[in-house]
Amino acid sequence: MAENDTMTAKPKILLxxxxxxxxxxxxxxxxxxxxxxxxxxSGEEALDLLLVHEVALALVDVQMPGMDGFELAELMRGTERTREIPIIFVTAGIHDHTRVFKGYESGAVDFLFKPLDPHILSSKVAVFMQLYRQKRELAERVRQLEVALAERQRIENALKSADRRKNEFLAMLGHELRNPLAPIRNAAQIIKRLDVSDPRLQAVQQVIERQTGHLARLVDDLLDISRIEQGKITVRKAPIELSAVVDQALESSRPLIQSRQHRLIVSVPDTPVPLMGDAERLAQLISNLLNNAAKYTPPGGTIWLTVSREDREALIRVKDTGEGIAQPLLAQVFEVFTQSERTLDRAQGGLGLGLAIVKKLVELHQGRIEVFSEGPGKGSEFSVWLPVSA
Structure with missing residues (x-):
């Protein structure tokens, strides 16, 4: 019988x-x-019925020829299928405490003496019927929970498999894109070294150089995020000074900031801020934040890079007067492939990987990152805390 049929079928009482x-x-x-x-x-006939039917309660006469009620109860208690069935003994004998004790010892839950009181019998049977129904309901809920958990596990496994395939694809794509980049960039450099007087050729060379540089950054982001997602990226920590890292990040990001005619205000403390970290990766972290600010700030805007020390932590803040971030998107900005809503003619480029890489790099340095924005058109501020070295 199916599980649902068992739930709707009448409970059975064995007499x-x-x-x-x-x-x-x-x-x-x-x-x-x-x-x-x-x-x-008889007891034998009762055992035959118990092999076929699921029983909610058994009312068993004690005195029977052949197998008596006590023997039947002991056999039921010794069998997995019938072990949990409540047994009420019904007897016409005298109120003998020894017999009553023996009945409970053999597995009975109650003892009724003839002549039976209909009200007492009915109330006791009603209790056990209710317990049986509750037991079946609980069993059905457990079954449904097990089915739901199995389905959830299946979905989780499918998502993990899809995520693994995505990371493998990103790694493969990054490597395949990187292969043709090197000869293109080399060709652009050769053209640059030639004494080319034609302005058109000079313009073409600059376009090739600029666009291959942009494409190289995209490929590097793809490779970085695939390594991070697969746990293959490592940070080579060493004693460093934060101002030197900031200089390295500024050297990388200034061309983009200047090309968009932004005003850049940098504030770094005069006293050294020592860290134990990977200088190259931390410079990449700061550069990504600066590039993000530059891309989403209209030309002529202002970007602030502020470094300070708060007790045992270094605080790096990048603030801009750019597009800002809508409240629903604040919780998603560090997820892979997340970008603010924009139209094609306002596309700022990139794959939405920069901030995801920043968050992973912060975590690899045992730091934390937060973002704040009052909303669209009101700019944004990213704050990074990193532990200061002794």
Whole structure:
């Protein structure tokens, strides 16, 4: 029988008595409980029924020829299928405490003496019917939970597999794109060294050089994010001084900032701020934040780079007067391939990997990062805290 059918089917009560008239009388008393009744005239017949049917309660006569009620109860308790079935003994004997104790010892949950009080019998049976229904409901909920957990595990495995394939594809794509870049850049450098007087050729050379540089940065981002996602990127930590890292980042980002005619205000403390970190990766971190500010700040805007020390932490802040970030997007800016909403004619370039790489690099240096913006058109501010070295 299917699980749902079991849930909707009437619970069954097993009546065991060697006398037909007793079975008829019990059946009559239990007619109002909306339960299926199974009648057995002996312990052996009862065992046969228990092999076929799921039973909610057994009412068993104690004194029967052959296998008596005590023996039947012991056999039921010794079998996995019938171990949990509640057994109520029904007996016409005297109130013998020894027999009652023996009944409980063999697995009974209650003892009723004939002549039976219909109200007592009905109330006791009602209790066990309710317990049975609750047990079945609980079992069904457990089954549904197990199905849901199995489905969730299947989905998680599928997502992990898809994520692994994505990272492998990004790594492959980055390497395949990098291969033709080197000869193109070399060709652009050769043209630059030639004494070319034609302004058109000079302009073409500058376009090739500028665009291959942009493409190289995109490829580097792809390779970095694929390595980070696969846990293959490492930071080579060594004692460094933060102002030197800032200089390296500024050298990388100034061309973009100047090309967009931004005003750059840099504030670095006079006293050294020592860190234990990877200078190249930290410079990349700061440069990515500066490039992000430059790309999303309209020409002629202002960018602030501020470095300070707060007790045992170094604080790096990059603030701009740019497009700002809408509140719903603040929680997503550090996710892979996330960019603010923009139209094609306002596209700032990039794949939305820069801030994701920043967050991973911060975490690899045991730091933390936060972003703040009052909303679209009101600029944004990124704050990075890194532990200061002793």
């Amino acid at each position: 065991v008595d060697d006398r037909e008239e007793n079975l008829v009388a019990l059946a009559g008393l239990l007619g109002g409980h909306h339960a299926g009744l199974l009648c057995a005239h």
